[in-house]
Amino acid sequence: MRGVATRVGLAVAGAATVLATAGCGTVSGRNSVADAKSLVIGVNGDQPGLSSRTADGTYEGFDIDVARYIAGRLGATVTFRPVTSATRESMIQTGAVDLVVASYSITQDRKTKVAFAGSYYVAHQDILVRATDAPAIRDVHDLAGRRLCRVPGSVSFPRVREERGVDVRAQDAPGYTGCLEQLLGGRLDAVSTDDLILAGLAATSGAAGGTGKRLRIVNAPFSDEPYGIGIARGDLDGCTAVNQAITRMYQDGTAERLLRKWFTPVGLKVTTTVPQFEGCD
Structure with missing residues (x-):
């Protein structure tokens, strides 16, 4: 397995390549999230440890902290909106949300409907x-x-x-x-x-x-689940900006701190090196 420095370097290089080739980063009829002053981010409300809604209506969990970090790196305020596994694509496509951070595994089928930044973690x-x-x-x-x-x-x-x-x-x-x-x-x-x-x-x-x-x-994993951040297809500048934020999150130790905060208390071994990015397309 490659070291942190090597993988971070690859991620930064990949983000730079996308930025250089992106062209227009604005989605048809919508501004890029890279330029947004406020973001609506779709999140789950029923996944304790990842993203759950509390009794007072606020949200907490690893995905929530990741979403807040990324919005902060983009210089935007954030409003959370609930999504489900069945509504994530449509809410991105219609503009109901700007991003989705919701244990959203990157698959080839989903990439025909939305784009993904990241991944920001590979689960199993x-x-x-x-x-x-x-x-x-x-x-x-x-x-x-x-x-x-x-x-x-x-x-x-x-x-x-x-x-x-x-x-x-x-x-x-x-x-x-x-x-x-x-x-x-x-x-x-x-x-x-x-x-x-x-x-x-x-x-x-x-x-x-x-x-x-x-x-x-059971501790018998049988797949890799790269968690991506859902974003509208065509927003290449936004995807690149989110990738840069993810890279920074691993470089400055935030990712490791958040993973240990939410998952090591239950004995889950977490990976703290930056995942390989999928590329913005």
């Missing part, structure tokens, strides 16, 4: 089960015949049943907080999605410390 899909079921569920193939949570718009469920060919039974929930409630209530057998999301769910359930843990992460 894993499995969360009740502790009593952990001895019988040790990897993704052990989910065969079991009830697995399915969230509309998320790629996590199709990755298990279609890409991995595991014959699971779908149990629908509107979001991952709903998955957690059903798992704890015995209405489904497992939740499979990004390990950062699972770590937040486990912490919320009280599984993070002491004895008698109710939930357990």
Whole structure:
């Protein structure tokens, strides 16, 4: 694995290359986020540790802190607006939000609809089960015949049943907080999605410390999930500016501090080197 300095250098070089070739950085009918004085950023409201809405209506979590940092580096104020896995693309396309920071995995299909800055972290899909079921569920193939949570718009469920060919039974929930409630209530057998999301769910359930843990992460990752920042296609200047902010976030130690703040208390090993960027296109 390359060192931090090498990877940061590559990220900066990549951002410079995009800037040099960007041309007009303004989206048709919309100003570039690079020039914005205020930003509306789409975030999740039901992913503890990543992005959740508190009782007083504010938001907290790793993604929220990342969004605030990036807005600050761009010199803009920020307003958060809730999105879901099913609405992220449409809200970017219609201009309802300027950016989306919402555990938004970069996929080829999504890149046909929106652009991505980053990635700003690479998560890994894993499995969360009740502790009593952990001895019988040790990897993704052990989910065969079991009830697995399915969230509309998320790629996590199709990755298990279609890409991995595991014959699971779908149990629908509107979001991952709903998955957690059903798992704890015995209405489904497992939740499979990004390990950062699972770590937040486990912490919320009280599984993070002491004895008698109710939930357990299987620790059998089977995918890479590069988290990108969704942005309108054509805003090359904005994408480049966000990439530069992400690079700085790793250079100045903010990324490592935030990752450790939100995820090491639940025992998740985090990666603190800057991820490889996808490129603005």
